[in-house]
Amino acid sequence: MFGIEGTGDVSGFGGLVRPHPEVVGTPKPYGSYFDEITDALEDAYPGFADALEKVVVDRDELTLHIVPEKIAEVAQIMRDDEGLRFELCSSVSGVDYLNTDARRLHVVYQLTSMTYRRKVRLEVAVPLGGNVPTVTHVYPTADWQEREAYDMFGMIFVGHPNLTRVLMPDDWEGHPQLKDYPLGGVPVEYKGAEIPPPDQRRVYQ
Amino acid sequence: MTSSGYATERETTEGRVFTVTGGDWDTVTGSIDPLSNEKIVVNMGPQHPSTHGVLRLVLELEGETVTEARAVVGYLHTGIEKNLEYRNWTQGTTFVTRADYLAPLFNEAGYVLGVEKLLGITDQITERAQTIRVLFMELNRISSHLVWLATAGMEIGAISMMLYGFREREYILDIFEETTGLRMNHAYFRPGGVAQDIPDSAIKKIRDFLVYMPKKLKEYEDLLSGQIIWQQRTQGVAVLDVTGCLALGVTGPVLRSAGLAWDLRKTMPYCGYENYEFDVPTATTADVWGRYQVRMAEMRESLKIVEQALDRLKPGPIFVADKKIAWPAQLAVGVDGLGNSLEHVAKIMGQSMESLIHHFKLVTEGFRVPPGQVYIGIEHPRGELGVHVVSDGGTHPYRVHMRDPSFVNLQSIPAMAEGALIADVIAGGASLDPVMGGCDR
Numbered sequence: 001m002f003g004i005e006g007t008g009d010v011s012g013f014g015g016l017v018r019p020h021p022e023v024v025g026t027p028k029p030y031g032s033y034f035d036e037i038t039d040a041l042e043d044a045y046p047g048f049a050d051a052l053e054k055v056v057v058d059r060d061e062l063t064l065h066i067v068p069e070k071i072a073e074v075a076q077i078m079r080d081d082e083g084l085r086f087e088l089c090s091s092v093s094g095v096d097y098l099n100t101d102a103r104r105l106h107v108v109y110q111l112t113s114m115t116y117r118r119k120v121r122l123e124v125a126v127p128l129g130g131n132v133p134t135v136t137h138v139y140p141t142a143d144w145q146e147r148e149a150y151d152m153f154g155m156i157f158v159g160h161p162n163l164t165r166v167l168m169p170d171d172w173e174g175h176p177q178l179k180d181y182p183l184g185g186v187p188v189e190y191k192g193a194e195i196p197p198p199d200q201r202r203v204y205q
Numbered sequence: 206m207t208s209s210g211y212a213t214e215r216e217t218t219e220g221r222v223f224t225v226t227g228g229d230w231d232t233v234t235g236s237i238d239p240l241s242n243e244k245i246v247v248n249m250g251p252q253h254p255s256t257h258g259v260l261r262l263v264l265e266l267e268g269e270t271v272t273e274a275r276a277v278v279g280y281l282h283t284g285i286e287k288n289l290e291y292r293n294w295t296q297g298t299t300f301v302t303r304a305d306y307l308a309p310l311f312n313e314a315g316y317v318l319g320v321e322k323l324l325g326i327t328d329q330i331t332e333r334a335q336t337i338r339v340l341f342m343e344l345n346r347i348s349s350h351l352v353w354l355a356t357a358g359m360e361i362g363a364i365s366m367m368l369y370g371f372r373e374r375e376y377i378l379d380i381f382e383e384t385t386g387l388r389m390n391h392a393y394f395r396p397g398g399v400a401q402d403i404p405d406s407a408i409k410k411i412r413d414f415l416v417y418m419p420k421k422l423k424e425y426e427d428l429l430s431g432q433i434i435w436q437q438r439t440q441g442v443a444v445l446d447v448t449g450c451l452a453l454g455v456t457g458p459v460l461r462s463a464g465l466a467w468d469l470r471k472t473m474p475y476c477g478y479e480n481y482e483f484d485v486p487t488a489t490t491a492d493v494w495g496r497y498q499v500r501m502a503e504m505r506e507s508l509k510i511v512e513q514a515l516d517r518l519k520p521g522p523i524f525v526a527d528k529k530i531a532w533p534a535q536l537a538v539g540v541d542g543l544g545n546s547l548e549h550v551a552k553i554m555g556q557s558m559e560s561l562i563h564h565f566k567l568v569t570e571g572f573r574v575p576p577g578q579v580y581i582g583i584e585h586p587r588g589e590l591g592v593h594v595v596s597d598g599g600t601h602p603y604r605v606h607m608r609d610p611s612f613v614n615l616q617s618i619p620a621m622a623e624g625a626l627i628a629d630v631i632a633g634g635a636s637l638d639p640v641m642g643g644c645d646r
Binding site: 058059061063087088089090091093094095096100108110112114117119121139140141142143144145148152165166167168169176177183 | 465
């Protein structure tokens with residue numbers, strides 16, 4: 001616990017070197033129902049070629065990497081097109097790919113089609129503090145989930161009706177889920193006494 | 206400017222604002238003209254007996270009618286997702302289980318299914334482990350619904366329901382304790398299987414429970430369904446139709462009470478749910494009454510699944526055969542609680558140096574998970590629990606996000622409450638069954 005430097009990782013495995021594999025696109029055909037989804041989207045959306053960065057099929061899940069500026073348009077088509085019908089936006093979450101991707105913040109949208117019983121994942125990548133158009137006008141359920149992603153990672157959802165913190169206190173500084181935000185990076189206060197964060201504690205060496 | 210010790214007043218662009226924290230209402234309102242100055246902002250929670258946990262509601266009232274409602278969450282944020290990233294994959298179950306503390310086994314199930322999918326061992330999970338998971342999830346669903354019935358009953362005014370609901374829940378918690386060692390926060394489902402086999406004594410308890418519970422469910426319905434106060438507090442209250450539910454992402458009993466039979470156990474089966482016979486109960490009223498009916502029926506369906514799972518339970522291994530993943534422990538209940546059985550410790554220590562090293566590496570460092578990301582959706586008592594698991598190839602999760610149904614469902618509070626009476630905010634909020642531990646994580 002004492003003498004920790006850097007991230008304040010107290011697990012004892014801070015010295016492990018993690019591999020940073022690159023995400024590669026999958027060539028056609030994608031298999032399963034995935035071809036039908038991409039074909040339907042291509043037919044319904046004129047700007048398909050410009051909006052799609054790559055398609056990844058991994059572990060029976062389809063991920064469409066979308067150009068950030070186009071995500072709201074794509075979401076609209078995904079919801080409304082007869083052949084797609086992704087009525088439910090199950091989840092919106094962020095991932096910080098520090099040191100792996102120059103556009104380190106990814107926003108991941110999990111869409112569910114109740115009509116066809118299908119799932120698809122949309123993913124966009126932006127740099128730190130980057131802008132992503134909101135999808136709240138397409139999926140109102142994304143409201144709090146985008147607020148959570150902003151709260152934890154700090155990407156800006158442009159056009160969001162009320163982009164404020166939702167889980168952390170309003171006056172919090174920093175975005176705690178970022179990979180370079182240390183665990184236990186703030187002093188712990190308990191009944192008036194204060195315990196400093198691990199990286200600022202006295203060191204016995 | 207202070208008119209009394211309790212109420213301060215100040216002028217704003219919207220008129221004169223009084224801040225009231227206590228005291229006698231007549232003294233506070235004595236100097237106000239009730240016809241033109243009736244708007245009241247009530248800050249309900251986060252410490253309030255009927256907000257179902259540390260939920261804060263900011264309500265704007267005209268008389269008793271709610272004109273605007275805003276839910277404020279985050280008071281129970283404990284950084285579970287961040288902490289996970291600093292522990293190995295197996296230790297992750299001890300974190301996720303603490304999120305939604307009324308449905309711990311579902312959190313674990315969503316997480317371990319995600320890890321197993323990343324590892325590519327979904328097909329290798331043994332029949333017995335699979336059946337135990339289904340059995341325990343359904344018992345947990347009943348216990349969660351019982352707490353819902355108990356707390357919703359209390360919030361609407363049926364105090365005795367609270368006592369009965371918690372009493373029967375204890376029975377299920379006893380079964381859990383007998384098997385996992387803990388009443389809550391079990392960390393029982395592990396990537397690759399379950400931590401411990403079910404003892405025969407617990408099986409007998411579950412059999413007894415299957416006889417005992419239907420009578421109790423009947424008793425609850427006798428107590429509540431015909432009760433005129435219960436009917437008037439629930440029927441036509443907090444209506445949210447299918448369109449509203451889908452737009453706001455509301456799933457689970459609330460969606461089914463609006464008439465859409467969307468249950469992930471049926472529509473996108475996992476853990477072998479396609480092999481069990483059960484119905485998906487629905488209602489068409491889309492109100493609190495409908496949600497009550499759906500949850501009561503769901504408890505009966507869960508009992509059916511528990512019975513089928515018990516019949517399927519054949520002796521066999523409870524962990525995957527792969528020694529690089531299977532947790533190298535054989536737990537036993539000792540005088541100081543659940544721990545490694547002494548015979549097993551003797552075996553590891555005495556067998557060979559290699560087995561000791563293997564044991565040590567697997568327990569302290571953990572196994573590596575190939576890089577990638579998966580999303581698992583399972584049917585939680587409150588709706589779709591989604592777990593997004595990302596691995597970078599290391600021994601720790603790179604990122605785990607839990608799409609908790611309480612968090613998403615709470616967004617529908619304004620849609621349910623605005624335009625209704627303040628008493629119905631309580632009934633509507635209770636009918637969502639939010640658990641703030643899951644909501645705030």
